[in-house]
Amino acid sequence: MAVGWRLSNEKFFKDAVPWINDLKIKASYGTLGNQNIGNYPYQSVFQPNFNYPIGGGLLSGSAVTTLVNNSIRWESTTTKDVGIELTTLNRKLSFGATYFDRYTYDILVSPGGSVSNVLGFTVGVQNSGSLSNKGWEFTASYNNTIGEFRYHADGNLSIINNEVLNLGVGNVNQPNGLVGNGNDLFIGYPLGAFYGLVAEGLFTDQADIDAYPTQTTSINPAVKPGDIRYKDISGPDGVPDGQVDLTYDRTIIGSTIPKYTYGLNLGGGYKGFDFSVLLQGVAEVQGRLSNYAGYAFYVSGTIQRYQADGRWSPENPDRNATYPRLEIISNSGTANTRLSSFWMLNASYMRVKAVQLGYNLPKTIIKKIGLEGIRVYASGENLFTINRYPQGWDPEINSGGAYYPILKNYTFGLNINF
Numbered sequence: 001m002a003v004g005w006r007l008s009n010e011k012f013f014k015d016a017v018p019w020i021n022d023l024k025i026k027a028s029y030g031t032l033g034n035q036n037i038g039n040y041p042y043q044s045v046f047q048p049n050f051n052y053p054i055g056g057g058l059l060s061g062s063a064v065t066t067l068v069n070n071s072i073r074w075e076s077t078t079t080k081d082v083g084i085e086l087t088t089l090n091r092k093l094s095f096g097a098t099y100f101d102r103y104t105y106d107i108l109v110s111p112g113g114s115v116s117n118v119l120g121f122t123v124g125v126q127n128s129g130s131l132s133n134k135g136w137e138f139t140a141s142y143n144n145t146i147g148e149f150r151y152h153a154d155g156n157l158s159i160i161n162n163e164v165l166n167l168g169v170g171n172v173n174q175p176n177g178l179v180g181n182g183n184d185l186f187i188g189y190p191l192g193a194f195y196g197l198v199a200e201g202l203f204t205d206q207a208d209i210d211a212y213p214t215q216t217t218s219i220n221p222a223v224k225p226g227d228i229r230y231k232d233i234s235g236p237d238g239v240p241d242g243q244v245d246l247t248y249d250r251t252i253i254g255s256t257i258p259k260y261t262y263g264l265n266l267g268g269g270y271k272g273f274d275f276s277v278l279l280q281g282v283a284e285v286q287g288r289l290s291n292y293a294g295y296a297f298y299v300s301g302t303i304q305r306y307q308a309d310g311r312w313s314p315e316n317p318d319r320n321a322t323y324p325r326l327e328i329i330s331n332s333g334t335a336n337t338r339l340s341s342f343w344m345l346n347a348s349y350m351r352v353k354a355v356q357l358g359y360n361l362p363k364t365i366i367k368k369i370g371l372e373g374i375r376v377y378a379s380g381e382n383l384f385t386i387n388r389y390p391q392g393w394d395p396e397i398n399s400g401g402a403y404y405p406i407l408k409n410y411t412f413g414l415n416i417n418f
Contacts, residue, residue, distance in 0.1 A: 128168020226325025
């Protein structure tokens with residue numbers, strides 16, 4: 001259901017604020033189901049290749065390995081929003097603002113982390129999760145003409161607060177006070193959060209190691225200068241206990257969901273010339289490079305220039321070096337590759353998505369050769385990005401290195417109309 005009131009059509013409004021050309025107040029409410037719940041997750045399926053001892057022999061058979069819920073249903077999202085649309089300055093300037101509240105419930109969650117292995121089965125998905133997305137959406141546009149020069153600017157901005165409200169049977173009380181699956185889903189935090197240790201630079205020497213809270217065997221069994229210093233943030237009593245471990249000293253250290261998403265489209269023209277520029281970006285979001293992308297000598301692999309130049313070494317015992325001491329890293333990782341704030345990257349960026357310049361030949365010329373129109377143009381895509389990622393890596397992709405990079409594209413063209 002959607003309702004709106006165009007105030008600018010009311011006589012009392014026209015008389016009071018004649019400089020506003022158009023003003024509308026709007027609101028809506030609705031619920032939408034999500035049918036993409038997988039391939040028959042409600043059906044109990046027999047798995048092959050299970051052997052049974054019968055009559056002194058071993059015979060092949062099948063078994064049910066997953067307990068499923070045959071009454072699961074679609075996920076649902078209820079959306080409420082209210083906003084305004086305004087036009088002024090003789091319709092040169094338009095503005096819109098909307099506040100939205102999206103509540104998603106009956107989310108399919110697998111509660112495996114809250115079920116003991118004594119059960120003997122894995123557990124299928126259940127309708128037990130809920131999620132909140134609240135925020136603002138803004139749009140604005142301005143167009144004008146000065147003599148033969150025309151121009152316009154169109155922008156949009158979204159501000160979103162994402163929060164996990166409930167995991168249902170997946171709610172697990174963690175020893176450190178958080179409630180969630182112990183991996184990337186926690187009540188009161190964004191979906192897909194980074195859950196790890198807090199880093200306080202690098203150990204500079206043995207005296208620094210001795211004076212710092214103990215990095216327990218579960219964290220780093222053989223601490224060396226140049227290793228990451230993981231912070232002691234809590235203990236069994238809820239206060240720092242002088243030891244760093246995975247049970248009490250992990251916390252939420254970032255989110256892959258941008259708080260701000262924006263875009264800007266600029267364009268204009270003069271006589272036969274026209275141009276357009278499209279900018280796009282996000283802000284207040286974190287990312288991470290792992291495996292070959294993030295670590296030097298991963299599985300005896302290569303090293304990147306920024307890692308070599310910024311590494312800790314006995315000759316450069318900088319606590320704030322941008323990379324720990326060099327070591328060969330197996331595919332199971334090392335103490336220094338644990339998920340921590342040390343590896344969190346600012347994934348904010350602004351990308352020049354597209355630029356185009358064109359020229360339409362004058363009608364007086366093209367009509368002489370029997371044509372309706374001729375336009376030549378040149379365009380470019382992904383020309384450059386302003387970001388804080390290591391050179392060569394894209395902040396839009398949190399990667400271990402196995403992805404194809406975004407390419408710059410240049411196009412030159414000719415349009416002829418007969």
